[in-house]
Amino acid sequence: MVTMASAEHHRLLLPQFLSSDLCKELEFIHRSCGTVGYRPNVFSTTLSHLIATNCAHLILPFLSIRESLKEKVEESFGCEFELFIEFTGLISWCKGAYIGWHSDDNRSYLKQRDFTAVCYLNSHGKDFKGGIFHFKDGEPSSLAPVAGDVVIYTADNRNIHSVDEVIDGERLTLTLWFTRDSAHDEDAKLITLLSRLLLTREDDERNSNLPLPASDNMYWFSHGDSGFDIRCARLQILGFSFYSSSDGKYDASDTSQDPLELLVKPLRIGRGNEIFEKEFINSLHALQVVQFYYWKAPGLISETRETGTAMGSAQHSQIEKSSNLELVLPCNHKLAETVLGLMSYDDSNLSFNWNDCALAVSRWEDYIRRLYGDLSILMPYWVAQQAVFFVDPAELKK
Numbered sequence: 384m385v386t387m388a389s390a391e392h393h394r395l396l397l398p399q400f401l402s403s404d405l406c407k408e409l410e411f412i413h414r415s416c417g418t419v420g421y422r423p424n425v426f427s428t429t430l431s432h433l434i435a436t437n438c439a440h441l442i443l444p445f446l447s448i449r450e451s452l453k454e455k456v457e458e459s460f461g462c463e464f465e466l467f468i469e470f471t472g473l474i475s476w477c478k479g480a481y482i483g484w485h486s487d488d489n490r491s492y493l494k495q496r497d498f499t500a501v502c503y504l505n506s507h508g509k510d511f512k513g514g515i516f517h518f519k520d521g522e523p524s525s526l527a528p529v530a531g532d533v534v535i536y537t538a539d540n541r542n543i544h545s546v547d548e549v550i551d552g553e554r555l556t557l558t559l560w561f562t563r564d565s566a567h568d569e570d571a572k573l574i575t576l577l578s579r580l581l582l583t584r585e586d587d588e589r590n591s592n593l594p595l596p597a598s599d600n601m602y603w604f605s606h607g608d609s610g611f612d613i614r615c616a617r618l619q620i621l622g623f624s625f626y627s628s629s630d631g632k633y634d635a636s637d638t639s640q641d642p643l644e645l646l647v648k649p650l651r652i653g654r655g656n657e658i659f660e661k662e663f664i665n666s667l668h669a670l671q672v673v674q675f676y677y678w679k680a681p682g683l684i685s686e687t688r689e690t691g692t693a694m695g696s697a698q699h700s701q702i703e704k705s706s707n708l709e710l711v712l713p714c715n716h717k718l719a720e721t722v723l724g725l726m727s728y729d730d731s732n733l734s735f736n737w738n739d740c741a742l743a744v745s746r747w748e749d750y751i752r753r754l755y756g757d758l759s760i761l762m763p764y765w766v767a768q769q770a771v772f773f774v775d776p777a778e779l780k781k
């Protein structure tokens with residue numbers, strides 16, 4: 384992609400604007416927290432959803448990119464200090480998703496949108512097939528997404544665009560809309576949610592940074608009279624299943640309760656013939672740790688290899704698999720594999736090992752604790768300023 388601000392067409396391309404680690408971090412957030420989206424075969428993770436599911440600390444990785452894109456739009460389109468972010472969200476398109484010619488302000492309830500920024504978090508050819516972006520007029524006429532690249536354009540009919548159907552894999556973007564209308568300022572909405580959180584938050588840090596699932600229907604991908612829960616599907620595709628937390632009370636033949644309710648209760652995960660010893664407080668907690676493992680796996684694995692058996696005390700015991708503990712969930716895994724595709728899981732073909740997973744658990748706890756600590760410092764400033772912005776918490780502590 385070539386950098387250019389095309390005055391004629393009111394668009395801007397920013398090749399390699401996001402680092403590859405930020406792309407991976409946002410992918411980790413989407414794969415652990417995403418819900419079924421607003422269009423067929425689309426999944427999404429919004430900032431308000433993160434706050435609502437006890438993961439407000441996970442909005443921190445979005446902040447510097449939100450700010451640098453807003454600055455870029457203001458300087459490139461000559462509207463300094465005029466813009467507000469209207470929406471920030473991770474959006475993934477799976478097999479079958481596409482969108483025909485449109486402008487982004489083409490509905491009466493979207494008229495406030497002035498500019499669009501689409502950040503590509505994974506790559507055409509490597510992570511998905513199809514999904515090429517097209518502008519109806521002018522140059523460039525087509526864009527094949529590459530992780531880290533950004534395209535910015537006016538949301539009006541000077542930039543009619545479309546996206547080809549995704550044929551395989553999962554196409555992931557971070558999409559932002561900008562507005563001049565302060566009534567549609569996303570920050571104001573986030574501040575309202577965060578102020579509520581600040582009031583109800585327990586002083587006890589335990590569990591307050593662990594995810595709380597939203598209602599089951601937000602995770603249910605339906606397809607005719609079949610379907611799957613996206614939390615199960617994302618775990619299954621990596622070779623894991625959910626297990627009862629082995630208190631002996633699980634009875635798969637008991638049809639009196641909705642099996643999906645098991646996903647909001649304590650559970651374990653298993654793989655092959657083994658069940659991991661650690662108990663998770665719910666499915667999202669387990670999913671977040673597993674996704675963190677795959678985000679960090681290459682580094683973790685070389686670390687455990689270098690230190691040899693130095694893992695010592697971290698050695699985790701596994702419970703022998705007893706099949707009646709596996710949660711029986713109404714998920715169509717074949718359908719999930721077809722919809723999500725296996726293409727973007729190439730990196731996951733690593734030799735799996737529970738000790739690496741145990742190390743990932745403690746690294747994930749450190750990561751979350753750090754973000755949670757930073758959030759606690761930043762939140763009062765945000766509420767006071769009525770804006771969500773990035774400052775290095777270390778600077779504020781001084």
Ligand SMILES: O=C(O)CCC(=O)C(=O)O
Nearest residue numbers: 482487501516544546556
């Ligand atoms: O993901 C893209 O490349 C563009 C998506 C789009 O056109 C939209 O969400 O309005």
Ligand SMILES: [Fe+2]
Nearest residue numbers: 485486487544
């Ligand atoms: Fe669009």
